[in-house]
Amino acid sequence: MFFIGQLLIWAITFYTWVIILNVxxxxxxxxxxxxxxxxxxxxxxxxxxxxxxxxxxxVQKYVPAIGGIDISPIIxxxxxxxxxxxxxxxFFRGAYYY
Numbered sequence: 565m566f567f568i569g570q571l572l573i574w575a576i577t578f579y580t581w582v583i584i585l586n587v588x589x590x591x592x593x594x595x596x597x598x599x600x601x602x603x604x605x606x607x608x609x610x611x612x613x614x615x616x617x618x619x620x621x622x623v624q625k626y627v628p629a630i631g632g633i634d635i636s637p638i639i640x641x642x643x644x645x646x647x648x649x650x651x652x653x654x655f656f657r658g659a660y661y662y
Contacts, residue, residue: 565655566655566656568655569651569652569654569655569656570655572651572655573648573651573652576644576647576648576651577648579619579644580641580644580645582612582615582616583616583619583620583637583640583641583644584637584641585612586612586615586616586637587637589608589609589612593609619640620636620637620640623636623639623640624636627639
């Protein structure tokens with residue numbers, strides 16, 4: 565059971581970093597550091613959308629942008645941290661290990 569718990573927490577941590585990377589890439593696009601006309605950049609954006617849209621789109625539907633800033637990544641990351649705490653509690657009896 566310890567291994568399964570560690571694996572789940574690793575997956576949650578990995579997905580949290582994917583969301584953070586997606587936010588950073590979107591900032592690079594907005595500030596025109598990353599050119600979306602470049603095929604490699606476009607493929608990267610498509611990959612990030614495929615990875616994050618299944619979780620982000622439902623949250624974006626219910627949480628509006630505040631002042632043009634999308635706060636759904638923050639809400640999803642908080643939810644993932646709550647999920648990681650729940651997994652740690654169930655698998656490790658309250659100890660939170662990375």
